[in-house]
Amino acid sequence: MNVQAVVKQARAEGRTLLSEVEAKALLFEAGVPVARTVLATTEEEARTQAAQVGYPVVLKIVSPDIAHKSDVGGVKVGLKDKASVTGAFEEIIANAKNAVPDARITGVAVQHMAPAGTEVIVGMTTDPQFGPVMMFGLGGIMVEVLKDVTFRVVPLEERDASQMIDEIRGKAILDGVRGQPPVDKGAVKDAILKVSEFVATNPDVRELDLNPMMVYEDGAIAVDARIVIAEPQEA
Amino acid sequence: MTDHPLDPIFNPRAVAVVGVRSKPSAGMMGSFYDSLLESDFQAIGGLYPVNPKVDEIKGYRCYPSLLDTPDPVDHVISQVPAAAVPELVDQCVAKKVRSIHFFTAGFSETGDEEMATVERAMIEKLRNAGIRAIGPNCMGLYVPSSRLAFMSGFPTKPGNVFLLSQSGANAGEIISGLVGRGVRFSKAISYGNGADLRAHDFLDYAASDPDSHVVAAYIEGVRDGRAFFDALKRCARVKPVVILKGGRTQSGSHAAHSHTGSLAGSIEVFDAACRQAGAARAETMDELHDLIVAASTSTxxxxxxxxxxxxxxxxxxxxxxxxxxxxxxxxxxxxxxxxxxxxxxxxxxxxxxxxxxxxxxxxxxxxxxxxxxxxxxxxxxxxxxxxxxxxxxxxxxxVSDPKDGESxxxxxxxxxxxxxxxxxxxxxxxxxxxxxxxxxxxxxxxxxxxxxxxxxxxxxxxxxxxxxxxxxxxxxxxxxxxxxxxxxxxxx
CATH class of the missing domain: 3.40.50.261 (Succinyl-CoA synthetase domains)
Incomplete structure (x- = not known):
């Protein structure tokens, strides 16, 4: 899957928001660690794919008309077997149709459920003065309430990515508090640099979020990914 | 002197002050001709006041029009009203000047779309003729080695600090404040709206100017963030650069918009860009002064x-x-x-x-x-x-005992x-x-x-x-x- 083709497809459908499956596929190609996620359009497909990506799995609604999947009951986590996948598939579709009756439903994303880790956000936004900039912060309330995030102008050098990680006020959480081991900052740094490279070579990308990205003692993986492309007239 | 394309701007052979005031004014700003006389620019180049209403100013001949002044004139200081600027621009093209500094205000900073269009048109005409513009809405140049000064009382001795400022009054404050602490300047530029030359041009120049060892900047907004970032990165790589950004708060950014027409970007991103480039950021005028002192001393x-x-x-x-x-x-x-x-x-x-x-x-x-x-x-x-x-x-x-009769x-x-x-x-x-x-x-x-x-x-x-x-x-x-x-x- 290449970026031009995905952008073209999205524009043909009048979308600027790529689907989670599209976004993750592009990021995977770019070398960014993302939780393996595939699209299922039928219950049958969902079961097959769940077995392929490996249990436990997460199912999420895929619709160009639904941005906040959890809010409409479009996400089911911790599905451990075939039977629970079957029930979840039906329920997600029903919830989505119920909440947004006119929504176009592309299908359901089937994703291997990554184990819980330290949640961080790696993002990119387009600043009116500086153009593409990278953003990094701790996930959850740290970003929402404390606005504990750092920025760098794209393209980033290695030192920029390292400094972004070390500059946040909640840095101690990454270094390990209350006996927790430190997280793999190198993996986060790599992800930041890969995303920077990806957006630098793809100017159509206007916003990008890996939120959350789970970071472990060894390695990191983006559980959710969101990409917004430029309106055709801005491109 | 360097071979940088902006170098001639800092070394004019002759300066014309067009729209020079015929009577002394109460304000400190805008007495360019007096400041140039005070710094004895005439000792090294031609200095021509232009005002059709008077024949003589301070005992010197005053010319009715820029076109009547002797050749060459490299640098023009415009004090004419905004309405008279288009005619002056034509005269500058005919006179083949190298640069023009517009003290004249009333352009894009007013928020008036018509005046912003006039600003763009005049800059385009000047650019096509190879003339660079400073401003509008600013105080222009202070270059002690070339005897250029925009306010009275600036030291004539050159130093090694380069200053670029979007505000003329702040440039004056930075210069006088630092002069009191011993700092001297290589060049200082107040560039206002930055319709042509702006922060990135001056940073690029400062990076290559052998006379400038430390760079200070007062900035309200950057029109071309990418060019600014690239120039800042080049300059801060090789020299200490200290930046004071005005308009950090909502109230400040409203004020900046009406002052120099600057649009606010995300302040967090601006700060990050400075850090990424390796420049220091001052939060206040005092911090800017202190960091410039620090960067040019053993601190x-x-x-x-x-x-x-x-x-x-x-x-x-x-x-x-x-x-x-x-x-x-x-x-x-x-x-x-x-x-x-x-x-x-x-x-x-x-x-x-x-x-x-x-x-x-x-x-x-x-x-x-x-x-x-x-x-x-x-x-x-x-x-x-x-x-x-x-x-x-x-x-x-x-010394404390006057009875000893020692002074x-x-x-x-x-x-x-x-x-x-x-x-x-x-x-x-x-x-x-x-x-x-x-x-x-x-x-x-x-x-x-x-x-x-x-x-x-x-x-x-x-x-x-x-x-x-x-x-x-x-x-x-x-x-x-x-x-x-x-x-x-x-x-x-």
């Missing part, structure tokens, strides 16, 4: 957080000073026992603290020995000292002595000395002229700061600056 060489404070002022002053130092993440470490014991040899115990902060006055003949001892003590990275403690005359000279030393002499003492301690010990000199009653009582001491210290390579709190903040900022510059070339 830039600070390496650690341990501060020894020496200088008297009493126990209470020592306590508040220690608090101020600690608040900035620096420390006031206790001196090792061996050093304390050695110091007791010099200092009478009663009423004096012989630990850090040191609130003690040894007899003059032991002063420098004790300062060297403190500066080299374990855990001490920087010596903060007030010159008041070194202001006693050499043995045998009594007290002049302020300049005291200043030089204080400066040389501080720089000698620094040279002997390798520990950076940061000077503290509070103005006001204490300085007056000691017969100290704050500006004279600051100037003499600066000339000797020592930075003087108006309070312990500001010195501490500056040192902490320099340490942080050095930390995030890791991996970039050493410029300190």
């Amino acid at each position: 830039r060489r600070v390496t650690g957080r341990g501060v020894a404070l020496f200088g008297g002022g009493g126990g209470g002053f020592a306590v508040l000073s220690a608090d101020a130092i600690d608040r900035e993440g620096l420390t006031v470490p206790k001196l090792p026992q061996s050093a304390v014991e050695e110091m007791r040899k010099y200092i009478p115990v009663a009423g004096s603290s012989v630990n850090n902060p040191i609130d003690a006055f040894p007899p003059e003949e032991y002063m420098e020995d004790m300062l060297r001892l403190v500066a080299t003590a374990e855990g001490i990275d920087t010596l903060f000292m007030s010159p008041i403690s070194g202001m006693r005359p050499p043995p045998g000279v009594k 007290p030393p002049a302020p300049a002499e005291i200043a030089t002595r204080a400066a040389s003492q501080m720089s000698a301690i620094e040279a002997d010990t390798g520990t950076p000395v940061v000077g503290i000199l509070r103005s006001g009653r204490m300085a007056r009582m000691m017969g100290l002229d704050v500006d004279a001491v600051s100037h003499a210290a600066y000339e000797a390579g020592i930075g003087m700061y108006p309070s312990v709190a500001r010195a501490a903040r500056t040192v902490a900022q320099v340490l942080d600056w050095k930390a995030y510059r890791e991996g970039l070339p050493e410029i300190f």
Whole structure:
């Protein structure tokens, strides 16, 4: 899957928001660690794919008309077997149709459920003065309430990515508090640099979020990914 | 002189002031012709006032139009009203000038779309003719080596600090404030709306200008963030750059918009861009002054957080000073026992603290020995000292006793002595000395002229700061600056 083709497809459908499956596929190609996620359009497909990506799995609604999947009951986590996948598939579709009756439903994303880790956000936004900039912060309330995030102008050098990680006020959480081991900052740094490279070579990308990205003692993986492309007239 | 394309702008062969005022005005701003006369620009180039209403100004011939002035004219200062600018632009093209500075305001900064269009059209016409524009809505150039000055009273002696400022009044404040502390400038530019030349052009020039070693910038908004970032990165890589960004708050950014038509971007991203480029950021005018002093004196060489404070002022002053130092993440470490014991040899115990902060006055003949001892003590990275403690005359000279019939030393002499003492301690010990000199009653009582001491210290390579709190903040900022510059070339 290449970026031009995905952008073209999205524009043909009048979308600027790529689907989670599209976004993750592009990021995977770019070398960014993302939780393996595939699209299922039928219950049958969902079961097959769940077995392929490996249990436990997460199912999420895929619709160009639904941005906040959890809010409409479009996400089911911790599905451990075939039977629970079957029930979840039906329920997600029903919830989505119920909440947004006119929504176009592309299908359901089937994703291997990554184990819980330290949640961080790696993002990119387009600043009116500086153009593409990278953003990094701790996930959850740290970003929402404390606005504990750092920025760098794209393209980033290695030192920029390292400094972004070390500059946040909640840095101690990454270094390990209350006996927790430190997280793999190198993996986060790599992800930041890969995303920077990806957006630098793809100017159509206007916003990008890996939120959350789970970071472990060894390695990191983006559980959710969101990409917004430029309106055709801005491109 | 360099081969940079902007170099000719800073070295005009002749200047015409068009729309020169025929009568003295009350305001400080806009007396360009007077400032140029004062700095004796005529000694090195042609200086032509233009105003059709008068024949003569201050005894010099005044020309009815730019086209009537002798050739060549390289630089034009426009004081004509906005409505007369299009005609002046045509005359500049005909006259083949190299640059024009528009003091004239009333263009894009007004928010009036029609005037913004006029601004764009005139810039395009000038560009097509190869003429560069500074402004509109600004004070233009101060280049002591070329005898260009935009305000009265600016020093004629050049220095090594380059200043770019979107505001003329702030440029004036930065220059006068820093001049009082001994700083001198290579070039200063107030560029207002930046319709043609703007921050990135000047940063690019500063990076390659051998006369400029330190760069200060006051910026309200950047029109082309990418070009700004790239130029900042190139410049900050090789020279200390300190940026004060105006319009950081919502109220400030509204004010900036009506002042220079600057649009607010995300302040967090602006700050990050400065850090990423390796430039320092000042939050206030005072911080800008302090960081420029630091970057051009030995304060830039600070390496650690341990501060020894020496200088008297009493126990209470020592306590508040220690608090101020600690608040900035620096420390006031206790001196090792061996050093304390050695110091007791010099200092009478009663009423004096012989630990850090040191609130003690040894007899003059032991002063420098004790300062060297403190500066080299374990855990001490920087010596903060007030010159008041070194202001006693050499043995045998009594300045405080007029009965001896000796005249007290002049302020300049005291200043030089204080400066040389501080720089000698620094040279002997390798520990950076940061000077503290509070103005006001204490300085007056000691017969100290704050500006004279600051100037003499600066000339000797020592930075003087108006309070312990500001010195501490500056040192902490320099340490942080050095930390995030890791991996970039050493410029300190």
